[in-house]
Every structure is written in structure tokens, then in C-alpha cells.
Amino acid sequence: MVNVSIARRYARALLDVSSEAGRIDAVAEQLSAFADIVAKNPELADVLHNPAYSRTQRAQVVEGVMKLIPQMEAVLANTLRLLVDRNRLSYVPDIARVFRDMADARAGRVRGSVTSAATLSADSLAQLKQTLQKMTQREVILETRVDPSLLGGVSAQVGSILYDGSLRTQLDGMRRELKQH
Known part of the structure; x- marks a missing residue:
């Protein structure tokens, strides 16, 4: 069971520190890259999450993965080392997701x-993106x-709102209407 409040605390702390350095977007990109590398490599994920491996072994693996990300931000590297020290590496995917959401909210995206x-x-x-930006009054990343x-047709979901203009949905609506009569 994932504890979102733990992920939120680390994400908020990382957001505050990276904001002071003016590097929020770079940290978000690199944190997502780190989480993707781990997610796409089951053996790597096993080393980082399996308690059979020592903290030193996990730290060495994290340092190796960090080298794969060019010019890693110091605040992110320090956060990842802290997660190793506190046995919180399993929270990296959630921290990355929450951090991205917080960074987007702060930037109005x-x-x-x-x-x-x-x-x-x-x-x-581009036209669809522009229309969605007018509707939401925010920058939209699609x-x-x-x-x-x-x-x-097209179906678009922005945040929790679904805009469904697909032909399938229109046909389903017509089918329901015809059945009622």
C-alpha cells in the first residue's frame, strides 16, 4: 500500500528547494526520467526495493542510475540519496507524479x-490545444x-473533465434515444 502523504511530503520539500534554485522544470524532468529508468528495468527495481540488498548496494545502484541522467540537478541527487538513507526508494514513482502535479499547478499548467x-x-x-487552453484558462500539456x-472525432480529458466528441459516443447516445421511443 502506497502512502501518498509520504510522497507528498518529499515532493513538497523538493519543490520548495528546487523553486529557490529556479530549477523546478529541470528537476521534474530528471525525476521522471529516473522513475522511468527504474520502472522499465525489473532487475534494477528489484535491487532498489528488495530488503535483501544492503543500503550500500542500493546507494551504489542509485549513483549509477543518476550518472545516466545528464547534468543531474544537485537538489535531486541529494533527495535521491536521502531516500536511500531512509529506505524510501519505493516512493520515487509517486514522488515524481506528485512533484509534477505540484510543479504544473505552480506554473498554471x-x-x-x-x-x-x-x-x-x-x-x-495545435487548434485543439488552443481551444482547451481557452476553456480551462490555463496552459494545457497534451x-x-x-x-x-x-x-x-476526438475525446479529450483535461484534469478531471472529459470532452467527448467521438463518433462512437454520439452513436451510443442515438442508440439510447431510439430505445426510449
């Missing part, structure tokens, strides 16, 4: 995802996905 039946052109994506089952 919101993340969203767009799902379409086919790959969107750069112009269509992740795109393709789902052929939508048949046509």
Missing part, C-alpha cells in the same frame, strides 16, 4: 490527453493516443 480515431495533424492538435474504436 494542466495536463490532458487526447484520444482520436486516427493520428491528428499538427495543425489540428498527450495524444490513437484508438480506432472511436470511429471518428
Whole structure:
């Protein structure tokens, strides 16, 4: 069971320190990169999370992974070393997610995802992003996905709000309406 309050405390502390240095976005990017490296390598994750390995062994592995990230921010390197010392490495993915959310909130950004039946052109994506920014009054960072089952149209989720203009949803709505009559 993951304790989100622990992840939030570390993320908030890291945000405060990286804010003083003016390096929030760089730290967010590097922390996500570190979490991705660990997530994509099961053997590495095992060393970092398995209590059978000593703290020294985990520290050596963390130092090795940090070398894979070019010009790692000192505040992040110190935080990762602290997580090793306190046996909190298992919280890195949650800390990365919470940190990114806090950094986005501080910068007035919101993340969203767009799902379409086919790959969107750069112009269509830019227009959609601009429309979502007007609706949310915030900078929108979009992740795109393709789902052929939508048949046509676009479905966008920004924060907790879903904007569904997919053909599949429209057809389902028509089907429900026809069944009622």
C-alpha cells in the first residue's frame, strides 16, 4: 500500500528547494526520467526495493542510475540519496507524479490527453490545444493516443473533465434515444 502523504511530503520539500534554485522544470524532468529508468528495468527495481540488498548496494545502484541522467540537478541527487538513507526508494514513482502535479499547478499548467480515431495533424492538435487552453484558462500539456474504436472525432480529458466528441459516443447516445421511443 502506497502512502501518498509520504510522497507528498518529499515532493513538497523538493519543490520548495528546487523553486529557490529556479530549477523546478529541470528537476521534474530528471525525476521522471529516473522513475522511468527504474520502472522499465525489473532487475534494477528489484535491487532498489528488495530488503535483501544492503543500503550500500542500493546507494551504489542509485549513483549509477543518476550518472545516466545528464547534468543531474544537485537538489535531486541529494533527495535521491536521502531516500536511500531512509529506505524510501519505493516512493520515487509517486514522488515524481506528485512533484509534477505540484510543479504544473505552480506554473498554471494542466495536463490532458487526447484520444482520436486516427493520428491528428499538427495543425489540428495545435487548434485543439488552443481551444482547451481557452476553456480551462490555463496552459494545457497534451498527450495524444490513437484508438480506432472511436470511429471518428476526438475525446479529450483535461484534469478531471472529459470532452467527448467521438463518433462512437454520439452513436451510443442515438442508440439510447431510439430505445426510449
